[in-house]
Amino acid sequence: MANSHLHSGVGARFARLGAMAATLVLGVTALIAVASAQAPPAKKPPPAADKKAATPDKQQAGAQTAWVKLCEKATAQIKDKDGKDEKKDLNICLTHHERLDGNTGMVLVSAALRQIDGQNKQHFMVMVPLGMLIQPGMRATMFPKNLWEKLQKNEKLDKAEESKLKGIQLDYTLCHVAGCTAEMEATPELLTDLKSNGGLMVFAIGASGGPVAFPVPLGGFDQALGGPPVDPQKYGEARKALMVQIAQRQQQLAAELKKQNDDLQKMQGSTAPSSLPPPAKK
Numbered sequence: 001m002a003n004s005h006l007h008s009g010v011g012a013r014f015a016r017l018g019a020m021a022a023t024l025v026l027g028v029t030a031l032i033a034v035a036s037a038q039a040p041p042a043k044k045p046p047p048a049a050d051k052k053a054a055t056p057d058k059q060q061a062g063a064q065t066a067w068v069k070l071c072e073k074a075t076a077q078i079k080d081k082d083g084k085d086e087k088k089d090l091n092i093c094l095t096h097h098e099r100l101d102g103n104t105g106m107v108l109v110s111a112a113l114r115q116i117d118g119q120n121k122q123h124f125m126v127m128v129p130l131g132m133l134i135q136p137g138m139r140a141t142m143f144p145k146n147l148w149e150k151l152q153k154n155e156k157l158d159k160a161e162e163s164k165l166k167g168i169q170l171d172y173t174l175c176h177v178a179g180c181t182a183e184m185e186a187t188p189e190l191l192t193d194l195k196s197n198g199g200l201m202v203f204a205i206g207a208s209g210g211p212v213a214f215p216v217p218l219g220g221f222d223q224a225l226g227g228p229p230v231d232p233q234k235y236g237e238a239r240k241a242l243m244v245q246i247a248q249r250q251q252q253l254a255a256e257l258k259k260q261n262d263d264l265q266k267m268q269g270s271t272a273p274s275s276l277p278p279p280a281k282k
Contacts, residue, residue, distance in 0.1 A: 067224035069095045091117040095225045105246040109214035113186055122186040127179045128214055132204040134172045138182040140202045142166040148198025195222040
């Protein structure tokens with residue numbers, strides 16, 4: 001399995017902030033609108049079901065906009081040029097997308113760009129649920145906007161269109177109770193691709209050995225990355241509202257299931273014989 005701890009060593013607060021994208025404990029924007037439930041990801045991209053997930057910013061800019069920027073100040077213990085430990089205040093930002101199951105609140109997939117003040121390198125991270133094979137790593141296919149639209153409509157691409165797709169490879173670095181995260185350095189080329197393309201189709205290898213697809217729309221990534229971070233208070237309020245709606249939906253589904261079971265038992269009871277026939281007289 002992948003390492004069970006953050007390997008960048010920037011301190012506990014950075015780990016907590018990283019968890020917002022990597023473990024997806026948080027994942028709604030200040031302007032969230034809760035959609036209806038989404039089924040778990042299938043081995044083939046499910047464009048129709050994908051639009052039904054609980055996604056951020058749906059009210060603001062449509063189902064394909066689901067990115068939010070979160071920033072936090074953190075104090076990290078790092079090595080100075082002489083190798084001595086010193087404390088340094090850092091600003092850490094995550095521009096991330098996540099998709100939740102509207103029935104359970106389970107995170108289906110997450111992607112994030114991590115930026116740390118004073119560090120030239122940025123990293124792109126994707127998290128998928130537990131149960132995936134770690135050794136093969138994770139790969140993703142970048143789709144231009146017009147081809148991403150075709151994919152959402154379940155339209156087949158021809159060979160000329162397939163030649164325009166770009167593949168990337170990510171290595172797993174972290175596993176935890178919410179899932180496993182793979183990442184790669186966000187080079188200038190990758191950043192340009194993330195800003196200009198329509199979406200990513202992420203492929204992880206399931207326990208059965210077959211690929212499992214996770215769609216990640218890129219609409220809104222550029223605006224979120226270049227804009228200011230969301231207001232923490234509104235962010236918290238939006239997340240609370242989302243969790244309340246998901247809890248209500250769970251209660252509704254449980255009540256519907258109970259009613260179905262009760263109706264079935266009544267139906268079976270009405271068709272069963274009311275009593276045994278009397279014994280035959282000798």
